Amino acid sequence: MNGSPDSPARRPALLGTAAGAVLTVLAVLLANSGGDPGGPAVAAGAGSGTAVTRTVEVTLSGMRVRPARIDVTAGTALRLEVTNTDDRRHDLKVENGPATPLLGRGRSRTLDLGPVTEDREAWCTLPGHRAAGMTLDIVVRETAGGATEEAAADGHGGHSSGTSDGTGPDLGAGFSRGWQPRTAELAPAPGARIHRLELRAAHTEVEVAPGVKQRMWTFGGTAPGPALRGTVGDVFEITLVNDDHGMGHGIDFHAGSLAPDRPMRTLEPGERLVHRFRAEKAGAWLYHCSTAPMLQHIGNGMYGAVVIDPPGLKEVDHEYLLVSSELYLGTPGSTAQVTKMREGTPDAWVFNGVAAQYAKRPLTVKAGERARFWVVDAGPSDPVAFHIVGTVFDTVYKEGAHLLTPDRPGGAQVLDLAPAQGGFVETTFPGAGHYSFVDHDMRHAEAGAHGTVEVSR
Numbered sequence: 323m324n325g326s327p328d329s330p331a332r333r334p335a336l337l338g339t340a341a342g343a344v345l346t347v348l349a350v351l352l353a354n355s356g357g358d359p360g361g362p363a364v365a366a367g368a369g370s371g372t373a374v375t376r377t378v379e380v381t382l383s384g385m386r387v388r389p390a391r392i393d394v395t396a397g398t399a400l401r402l403e404v405t406n407t408d409d410r411r412h413d414l415k416v417e418n419g420p421a422t423p424l425l426g427r428g429r430s431r432t433l434d435l436g437p438v439t440e441d442r443e444a445w446c447t448l449p450g451h452r453a454a455g456m457t458l459d460i461v462v463r464e465t466a467g468g469a470t471e472e473a474a475a476d477g478h479g480g481h482s483s484g485t486s487d488g489t490g491p492d493l494g495a496g497f498s499r500g501w502q503p504r505t506a507e508l509a510p511a512p513g514a515r516i517h518r519l520e521l522r523a524a525h526t527e528v529e530v531a532p533g534v535k536q537r538m539w540t541f542g543g544t545a546p547g548p549a550l551r552g553t554v555g556d557v558f559e560i561t562l563v564n565d566d567h568g569m570g571h572g573i574d575f576h577a578g579s580l581a582p583d584r585p586m587r588t589l590e591p592g593e594r595l596v597h598r599f600r601a602e603k604a605g606a607w608l609y610h611c612s613t614a615p616m617l618q619h620i621g622n623g624m625y626g627a628v629v630i631d632p633p634g635l636k637e638v639d640h641e642y643l644l645v646s647s648e649l650y651l652g653t654p655g656s657t658a659q660v661t662k663m664r665e666g667t668p669d670a671w672v673f674n675g676v677a678a679q680y681a682k683r684p685l686t687v688k689a690g691e692r693a694r695f696w697v698v699d700a701g702p703s704d705p706v707a708f709h710i711v712g713t714v715f716d717t718v719y720k721e722g723a724h725l726l727t728p729d730r731p732g733g734a735q736v737l738d739l740a741p742a743q744g745g746f747v748e749t750t751f752p753g754a755g756h757y758s759f760v761d762h763d764m765r766h767a768e769a770g771a772h773g774t775v776e777v778s779r
Contacts, residue, residue: 375399380458382412382425384494385451387444387458394438396462402433402444412451414458416444424448438462454768490669491531491651493678493770501529503683504544504674508643508696511551511631520561521547523571523589523611523624530649531670531677531770537654538623538675539566539611541573545623545675546645546700547609553631554604560597564589571619572612576742577601577628586612604632605722606698606744620647620702621663622654623675627698627744632719638748639691644673646699646706646739646761646771666703670770671761680759680773687751688778694748695759701741707762708737710775713749720745736762751777 374395380402381388394400406412406425414433415421419442422431435442438460446456526540541547550558562573570588578599585597610616611624627645648668652659662668670677687693694717699706714733718726721743726734728748737747751757754777761771 375401377401377403380404380414382406382414382446382456383408385454385456386492386494387414387446387456388494390457390492391459391461393461393463396439397437400435400438400460402435403430404433405430412446412448412456414444415447416460417442419444421447435460490769491534491677493532493670493681495532497532497679497682498529498535503679504676506642506644506674506680506685508549508551508629508641510641511553511556511629515552515555516557516559517550517552518559518561519548519550520563521573522563522565524565525568525654528623528675530651530672530675532682534651534677536649536651539571539619539654540623541609541611541626545625546647547624547626549626549643550609550628551631552601552628554601554633556601556630558597558599558601558628561594562589562597563594564591567591570613571624573597573609574612575599575607575609575628577603577605577607577609577630582612588613601628601630603722604630606630606696606746608698608700608742608744610700617663617702618655618660620700621650625700625702627696627700629696632722632724638694640685640687640693641696642685642693643696643698644708644759645675646697646708647672647675647701648704649675649677649770663702668704668769671704671766672770673761673773677770678772684756684774684776686776686778689751689753692748692750693775694746695737696744696746697737697739698744699739699741703741704766705738705740705763706766706771708739708747709735709760709762710749711758711760712755713751713757715747715749717748718745719747751775753777754779 376394376398378392382404404414404422406427406429409427411424411426413422413424416433416435419435420433422433425431439462441462442460444458445452521541523541524543525537526543527535528538528545530536538545564571570590572586572588574586575597579602580599589595607628607630609626609628611619613619625647627643649670649672650659650662651669673680697706697708714735716728716733718734718737720737726732737745739745757775757777759773759775760767
């Protein structure tokens, strides 16, 4: 399992949007070159005297320096071949040493540090970039003991877990081979008035950020669990089966109204129950594990959404569902992870369970098409402020009521939701381009809660 349980006060590194889109709402959300994790160092042979010269290829991209750490033997003459692969200019300054000029995309510069005898840091000098995690550690080691140079030069040194260096997941890295994003497309409500579904509670390993796999507690093998949709008056019969051999689980559907004593009780391993409710009210609703401590069960992935269409809901060209939540890495239920949950210091914020997945694989529409974005905040603790850069919402529906409709002169910029709230917004994309969507709490956006709508002609 990935993740260090020792640093509860971390904040993740940021990532820019895919395909060169730039988030205009904050200068430090940058375009992402595609997530090359950085190549290994290359020995360059003997230098002057007895010193050994070592050359390392260094890449600047996605508000990261790759590799983020280089281990060298004391006295090694170090040469850095620095290349910027980002759409925005960056530089690299070495502590008490040389610096590159500002480099445009595809430009390179060589830095000769000479023999290295003490630890040093390098960073991008542009305002805010160093604080956002655009740094490189040069660590001097003796030849015996410690990490090998080859392992350190890989540039991860534990970064694939997103936790060992105190910066959270490397959102500029690539997802694993064969990875597929969680579909955000929301299917129309089926015509049946009774909806039956079996949900199995179990532990599942999930890739929750680029290259970061985490054991999650899930409904139906995914976090969030399967999306449910219906209309007012529909009946839902959900069979919950507890396949988790280690703990009890229950389920709470906010879309239903009924005494919780029996249908929301905790099931011991191997037990099952049928949770039956009638959806009397329209809205975008949360469901989640009802077993205490709920902070841990929700925080580890046991949540999902139920969409009950308002009467007379019009068809649109596209409908997407985005469930917002926090991500806590580490051993589920461990003291370190629970401390992060209680202190409100997640490793990332995510839409549909995976950090930055829709930056890597944008949602797609055509210019002039109308799209509806349903949003549910699963928390467990933080609100969400959903915004799409370059658009104005002409329709806002929140917590069972229309706050704005197209026949009114006003517009909206954000759908703001507290934990467990839900709603939708609608917009028409005016032209081809890349429209970033974010949680407009920029701490959340920089740390995974962002993506792109790719609009074609």
